Amino acid sequence: MAHEATETPASKDEHHGHGVGRYFLVWGLLLLFTATTVITGRMDLGAANIFIALFIATVKATLVVLFFMHMTEAPGANRLVFVVSLVFSIVLMIGVFGDLWTRNPMTLPSAAPTTEAPERP
Amino acid sequence: MSSSDAHAPNPHLAHHYETIEKQDYAVRLGMWLFLGTEVLLFAGLFLGYTVYRHFYHEAFHEASRHLDLWAGITNTVVLITSSLSVALAYNAIKQGKTKLCAGMLIFTIVCAFTFLAIKGIEYHHKFQEGALPGKWYHYAEVTAPGANLYYTVYFLATGLHAFHVIVGMSILIWILSRVLRGHFSESYYVPVELGGLYWHLVDLVWIFLFPLLYLI
Incomplete structure (x- = not known):
């Protein structure tokens, strides 16, 4: 490796990495949040369960994107294309959820008559 | 950059770029665009999951309880740790520490194999029990209507994710x-940076798949 040849003071300054401590801190947080989501996932919290699970997953994903994927240092264009894909995923979901949540319960498959339905006279 | 760079052409610079900085900017932007399309691909799968879960809420809840939670937890820890090691590999090569970078990449690849092995054992158990997708479903323990759709979504989502693990692992082996x-x-x-970004995406998808499949 032509290591010494390229090691000017300027390039050394430019290419210095992060302290590895930050990576281990993010890793520890990710493990902590994983433990939290397993514990809350096994508790019976009714409708809140899915929202807690998605909230924790979003926090974990944000940590990975910001620090492991270095989005904090990415130029604006890179942030834009990634965040726009997330925004359009959310637009897609809002559209479909709007349909699902306003449907008449009779139209859901669970409302279909079963074989145990009372017989017609 | 030192003045010698202006005379000696950079061997990594493609002829259609003026400078290495412009090339690096373009390839990074291209990678993030690709990752954006990956997000949209998995968003479609998550949407399908959500629709069927809404239709068959109880069946999805019951069927999810028949997955091996410890296998899921172990795989989550394995992937998060591999994400750390690939970030450390990038950090090492950025400082010119080639050996440390190689070591971290080897660790990441071992994690990828571990993930696939655990997933394979899980699949094998489900195959034996008959918890198969579509018309092949004959799992006696969960017979609620819609349980079969849960396993269809489960195999599609984890299968597509496992495919990404295999691709990511192959890229990391090539980079190593x-x-x-x-x-x-x-x-x-x-x-090294772009291969790492792809690997982090694999981790990102699993971060959402794990609670949605194992913890509902």
């Missing part, structure tokens, strides 16, 4: 071989 051949240094490490 280039690291070992001394292709990268603190002045050129973009492929």
